[in-house]
Amino acid sequence: xxxxxxxxxxxxxxxxxxxxxxxxxxxxxxxxxxxxxxxxxxxxxxxxxxxxxxxxxxxxxxxxxxxxxxxxxxxxxxxxxxxxxxxxxxxxxxxxxxxxxxxxxxxxxxxxxxxxxxxxxxxxxxxxxxxxxxxxxxxxxxxxxxxxxxxxxxxxxxxxxxxxxxxxxxxxxxxxxxxxxxxxxxxxxxxxxxxxxxxxxxxxxxxxxxxxxxxxxxxxxxxxxxxxxxxxxxxxxxxxxxxxxxxxxxxxxxxxxxxxxxxxxxxxxxxxxxxxxxxxxxxxxxxxxxxxxxxxxxxxxxxxxxxxxxxxxxxxxxxxxxxxxxxxxxxxxxxxxxxxxxxxxxxxxxxxxxxxxxxxxxxxxxx
Amino acid sequence: xxxxxxxxxxxxxxxxxxxxxxxxxxxxxxxxxxxxxxxxxxxxxxxxxxxxxxxxxxxxxxxxxxxxxxxxxxxxxxxxxxxxxxxxxxxxxxxxxxxxxxxxxxxxxxxxxxxxxxxxxxxxxxxxxxxxxxxxxxxxxxxxxxxxxxxxxxxxxxxxxxxxxxxxxxxxxxxxxxxxxxxxxxxxxxxxxxxxxxxxxxxxxxxxxxxxxxxxxxxxx
Ligand SMILES: [Zn+2]
Numbered sequence: 001x002x003x004x005x006x007x008x009x010x011x012x013x014x015x016x017x018x019x020x021x022x023x024x025x026x027x028x029x030x031x032x033x034x035x036x037x038x039x040x041x042x043x044x045x046x047x048x049x050x051x052x053x054x055x056x057x058x059x060x061x062x063x064x065x066x067x068x069x070x071x072x073x074x075x076x077x078x079x080x081x082x083x084x085x086x087x088x089x090x091x092x093x094x095x096x097x098x099x100x101x102x103x104x105x106x107x108x109x110x111x112x113x114x115x116x117x118x119x120x121x122x123x124x125x126x127x128x129x130x131x132x133x134x135x136x137x138x139x140x141x142x143x144x145x146x147x148x149x150x151x152x153x154x155x156x157x158x159x160x161x162x163x164x165x166x167x168x169x170x171x172x173x174x175x176x177x178x179x180x181x182x183x184x185x186x187x188x189x190x191x192x193x194x195x196x197x198x199x200x201x202x203x204x205x206x207x208x209x210x211x212x213x214x215x216x217x218x219x220x221x222x223x224x225x226x227x228x229x230x231x232x233x234x235x236x237x238x239x240x241x242x243x244x245x246x247x248x249x250x251x252x253x254x255x256x257x258x259x260x261x262x263x264x265x266x267x268x269x270x271x272x273x274x275x276x277x278x279x280x281x282x283x284x285x286x287x288x289x290x291x292x293x294x295x296x297x298x299x300x301x302x303x304x305x306x307x308x309x310x311x312x313x314x315x316x317x318x319x320x321x322x323x324x325x326x327x328x329x330x331x332x333x334x335x336x337x338x339x340x341x342x343x344x345x346x347x348x349x350x351x352x353x354x355x356x357x358x359x360x361x362x363x364x365x366x367x
Numbered sequence: 368x369x370x371x372x373x374x375x376x377x378x379x380x381x382x383x384x385x386x387x388x389x390x391x392x393x394x395x396x397x398x399x400x401x402x403x404x405x406x407x408x409x410x411x412x413x414x415x416x417x418x419x420x421x422x423x424x425x426x427x428x429x430x431x432x433x434x435x436x437x438x439x440x441x442x443x444x445x446x447x448x449x450x451x452x453x454x455x456x457x458x459x460x461x462x463x464x465x466x467x468x469x470x471x472x473x474x475x476x477x478x479x480x481x482x483x484x485x486x487x488x489x490x491x492x493x494x495x496x497x498x499x500x501x502x503x504x505x506x507x508x509x510x511x512x513x514x515x516x517x518x519x520x521x522x523x524x525x526x527x528x529x530x531x532x533x534x535x536x537x538x539x540x541x542x543x544x545x546x547x548x549x550x551x552x553x554x555x556x557x558x559x560x561x562x563x564x565x566x567x568x569x570x571x572x573x574x575x576x577x578x579x580x581x582x583x584x585x586x587x588x
Pocket of ligand 1: 114118139141275276307308
């Protein structure tokens, strides 16, 4: 429908420069420039390398998205941008660009939360989100269970990782196995040839007294490293496929088990899974199997929309416009530790309520 | 001609409007940690106080550093975005050149040095022969490691003020970067038909990135 909000979204919280354009629930453009290859030799994302790449890619990626969508910047109803959480210097490039375009074009600016965007992107794939929505977000930076009665204003954290994010565990285990960075796709590939029951790796925080919805992947990662090192020390070959499959099974077993438990406990009959790890083939198949068994409808966007991208930010921005949510002011800060409960940031005119975290996150903003 | 100039490569967040003859409005706030929050409001302030619209601007002038990266990028990405959205040219000007021009406005002539704070006990610096003629490439060094003949010259900028034992002939003005001076220098160059550098960052340092020293074992060896 032509009267649905046309919004451009900018995402620069990590190593992808993403610009998406949506009209309501329809994806018109999803342009991405990634600096992942530049980080590979460091075995992880280097913030300064990512920020430099964002600056180079920003305007060309916006131009590409507008061209792809076949719309003029003048026709936009708003510009949305990831205000946090993420890498401070990287976020700042996207936020500054969004402000400049919004100010120059006379469009409202929406500083939005990266996590809420990961959930909202599914509207582009499967239509309007049910209310409330149960979401499992898993990536290299986050592992959370979120209950969202209103994606534009009410997102509640049920649980999160207490140590490593799920994607981080994939990267670290890939390093142990010598599979390179990023680890997720490599582990997924090797696991297909392996036996997921070959090695009994621990399932973190699944005891009767453990927090029901929190995750822990640090112990699992260490257990895998110990197992592999012990084999090597004894001069035995390491069965990479079996290790990858067994490790991956331990991760997705816990993720899906807890997500379904959260759905049941809260009377929610569907589950949304997003974030880079949602591209993992075993997570997708096990989630589907368990959701079907529990009478829960599974919503997982295609892999390209699960990883960080601009379309997800545009999707949330469009929903903000449709629901008449307040725009941000032009002194909008980039907030590396933006809490998940802050779906959007109205700007500095209203002082923040989490100043302690905020100040800490701001330390590296200069220099 | 209506130039919108700004610079975020130093602790100053500075914006100005210049009509080719004079500075119409300027806003300069010193806050090293809030470049991203303060820049667009500063642009809005100078436009409002000059009674001009952004659509009237015919060119963007931006300081390209050298400067601490995070702040520097705010100005550069803002300039590139304005340039694209308004379809006007973006003129990159070395931040040290802007300070040199301001030094000229403050009465300094002949050979002198501009030095800003590069953190990590270093300065960004360049030498000038008059306010519009830079005679060395911008560089980053410890102040004490600069050649003696450079250190003996009159010196301006926060980098000179930070290392008084090295820069022996310090001058108080300009204390901070001024977008008004940057714009005036750009207007001078435009009038002289000079070419501008691309509006790309002068980082002068490679990114800090440690390549992990191989995989670290968890089992005791
Ligand atoms: Zn993400």
